[in-house]
Amino acid sequence: MLRNFLVTAAILLSGYSHALQVDNFVLLDHRGDAHELFYHRGAPAVVIMAYNQNCKAATDAIPALQSLQSKYNDQVEFWLLNSDATVDRKALAQHAEASGITLPILQDDTTLISESLQAQYAGEVLVLDPRSWRVAYRGSVQSEGQTATSAIADTLDSLASGKTADAHSETVKGCEITYPDRSETASISYASTIAPLLQQKCVVCHTEGGLGPWAMNSYTMIQGFAPMIREVVRTKRMPPWHADPHIGQWKNDISLTTEETRQLIHWIEAGAPRGSGSDPLASNTIDQVEWPLGEPDLILEIPAYTVPVSGEVDYQFPTVKNPLDTGVWVKAATVVPGEREVVHHILAGTQDSDTTELRRTSGVFDNYLIGYAPGNESHEFPDGTGVYIPPGGEYLFQMHYTPIGREVVDRSKIGLYLHREVPENYFRQDVVVNPMIKIPPNTARHTEVAYYAFDKPATLHNLVPHAHYRGVASRFELWKPDGEKEVILNVPNYDFNWQRTYEFVVPKQIEAGTRLVHTTWYDNSAANTANPDASREVPWGLQSWDEMLYGAFSYTWVDENTEAPIHDKMMARTNQYVGFLDQNIDGKVSWRELPRSIKKQLVQGFSTVDTNGDGGLDLQEMHKLTERRAEQRREESEAPSPQSGAR
Ligand code: HEC
Incomplete structure (x- = not known):
């Protein structure tokens, strides 16, 4: 009653x-x-x-x-x-x-x-x-x-x-609506289905001393965390893999398949029964081979960092002077995190000695080597390719640390494997950027787009979307010369906490004249729980409270080989600049879209550069402009400057 x-x-x-x-x-x-x-x-x-x-x-x-x-x-x-x-x-x-x-x-x-x-x-x-x-x-x-x-x-x-x-x-x-038969799902076995699934997809982080906040080391642990596992899987928080499963196939894909997701959730909803059979997670130890690819040719110690007890640690960008006085060809790299519990991810590469001050202080790599995250310790470049590291310059690292409630000193290192002989081709890296972005305040879905213009045929190997706290989604497309558009990577729920390299199982062939278009969506509203300040107009900036439109990619030029390099740094820069100067993405930079610094030099000369007279500079015309400017600079530096005495 x-x-x-x-x-x-x-x-x-x-x-x-x-x-x-x-x-x-x-x-x-x-x-x-x-x-x-x-x-x-x-x-x-x-x-x-x-x-x-x-x-x-x-x-x-x-x-x-x-x-x-x-x-x-x-x-x-x-x-x-x-x-x-x-x-x-x-x-x-x-x-x-x-x-x-x-x-x-x-x-x-x-x-x-x-x-x-x-x-x-x-x-x-x-x-x-x-x-x-x-x-x-x-x-x-x-x-x-x-x-x-x-x-x-x-x-x-x-x-x-x-x-x-x-x-x-x-x-x-x-x-x-027809659903799977519940009487069947009630008999899903912990010992032969669930535990092996967790071992394959989760334990790399959820282990003693691993990055995950709790270890999957017994049935009891799994049972206790079962409601939370259900939640993080339903909300696509775990496993931390954010590529849209309907697009592309990726190496190191740690996502759960449809069938695995169903089994795991149905098992939890059936009360997470233990059933019979010994517990595979009870003997959960990860083989800690320090160098899975063998002893490296060169080991670099990344400068130690003291991770504080708590709080948020900004990305660290330590550098190590290149110890070698000859150029080397890297064929693979492995990162060994010092303290797995605090090292969230590491990006590693080098900056050339002649790199510009702007790039030096922007954390942008000239030669990218590897993006480490648990489960992604090594990066082997495609057969016959290598990353050339010229003598001089510096090794640069982007370190993301997460505090764990006690002070920890991290000493991570990177091992490099070198080609004995010069490989056939260069493994190259570049970035789609737009340093002119502006994200309006209190806006739930703001879009920024830029592209990289491929002037020659290329093979695309991997993609790395990157934004900060307000970045919520990211997409890469190929806009082909015949007008076809193909989405090649979609990251619909981008999470700043997880910097992932998405490496194609089958590399993408790119025709000359293709644009690699990168779009990022930003949520600068208060509904975005990661947003530090919704009332602010957010510009480009390195710090996480500013934003970036930044999509890195690795590729090889089809018509290049190491005996006859065709890559030109200046030209590659132009391919990149066109992609953010061309704001309406019509394939050419109009007078209105040109930055003031270039306009000043072109007051009389726009029509001479715009050789086809269509009112905009296409990629070829931009390349000519780049050449002309380089020539002018050479002449200026060779000619005795009349003002040189006065300075
Ligand atoms: C690459 C490392 C990694 C992998 C793989 C991984 N996790 Fe996690 N997991 C983490 C980290 C780090 C956190 C805490 C931060 C976060 O939630 O992003 C976490 C948090 C969790 C939480 C929430 C704990 C809390 O207190 O909020 C659950 C539950 C979880 N993971 C389950 C899983 C399951 C199930 C899988 C496999 C299907 C998995 N994880 C795979 C690293 C990982």
Whole structure:
């Protein structure tokens, strides 16, 4: 009796406290953009309709849903949730385009999210109240005899006015969603399925003395952390691999497959049963071979750093003078972190002795070697290629440390493996940058774009997206000379904490005249929990409170070999500069787009440089301009300067 009374009271107090409470999740939509449910904690409501493009009840409901969305213009978040895992991204995008669907169609590849929302039919609508994350309405958009649309609108009206809506639930008309048989999932084995999966994808960090904050060393630990594992997997926080699985194939891909994700979550939801068999995690030790590729030819000690007890440590950029007085060809590099628990990642490379002051102080490498993160200790360059390190200059490191509650002195090192003979080709590295970015305050999704113009055929080997606290998504595309655009890497939920090198399993061939276009999206709103200050206009800067549009990549020139190098540093710089000066990305730099310093030198000369007279400088014309400026500089330095005495 007492129990009944309490339940009734609770319902009276909160309206729908008996309704399903929904957990957070992150899903990608048909365009490859990420959506996190709890990001919308400030919205009056989130509306989700389970969707299947082959279900008439669902497709018929779209116009009504979209007109509801426009009624609550952008205040309420509206999503379609595709729970048919057999439909691929392209088919979904084509369907959206053909049917005039403007709402994001979230792809629930594992069907885990639809399942946990207890969605039974495509066409079923859920209105969620972000104050409690409970389902305030469940029903159809259109139902017989009565206008369900108005029932949804009533719910949204009361949520928007800060009231709790009356929990409302209706019979749904739609197409039944099929889920994996739960009786099968209840028998997933810890010993033969779950533990080996964790060992393969997680233990490299979640081990004693590893980077992860807890060690996966027994069933008891896994059982204790099970709810948290479910959460970090649903929100795509772990494993820390952020490439869109629908695009490209990568070496060192540590993401969970659809099947693995399903097994892990279903096992947890079944109560994480121990079952029988000995515990593979109990003997969880990682073979610590110091140099997995053998004894290096050159070992450099990275200057020691004392990691404080707590707080945030800014990136450190220690340098080591190049100890060699001859040039060498590196064929592979291995990083050995001193203290695995605090070394989050290390980027390593060199700066030439003649590098400009700007580059020297910007942490930009002339010759990039390796991006270390746990599980990515070594970088072997493609067969027959090497990174040439000229004599002089400095080794430069970008160190990211994370404090662990006690002071730790880190002494990391890097080992280099050298070619005995000059390799066939150069392994080269460059960066798509835009130092002119400006990110307006209180803006949730600001876009910055730049490109690198390939003037010759090349082979692309890897990509490294980089931004700071406000960077939330990043994409690399090839814009080919015939007009085709191909997305080659999509990182829809970029996380500043994880600097990853994405290395192609099959390197990409690039035609001359292709632009490598890099886009980064920044969230400079208060809803971005990583944002240190939403009221600030954010410029380019090295420090994490400023921002960068920075996409590094490694490549080889197809027509180059070490006996006949074709690479020209100045020309490569021009390929890079065009990519951010050309603000409207039409392939040429107009007079308006030119920086003042160049304009000054060209007041009479623009038309002489713009040889085809189309009002803009294309890559060839920019190259000529670069040559002309280099010549002028040579002449100036050779000619006795009339002012030299006066200085
Ligand atoms: C490359 C290293 C690495 C790998 C691989 C990795 N983790 Fe983690 N994990 C971390 C670090 C570092 C943290 C803490 C910081 C963070 O959350 O980003 C963490 C945090 C977590 C947390 C949250 C703990 C907390 O207190 O918030 C869970 C749960 C977790 N990991 C589970 C997993 C699972 C499950 C896998 C494999 C599917 C995995 N991790 C793979 C490094 C890793």
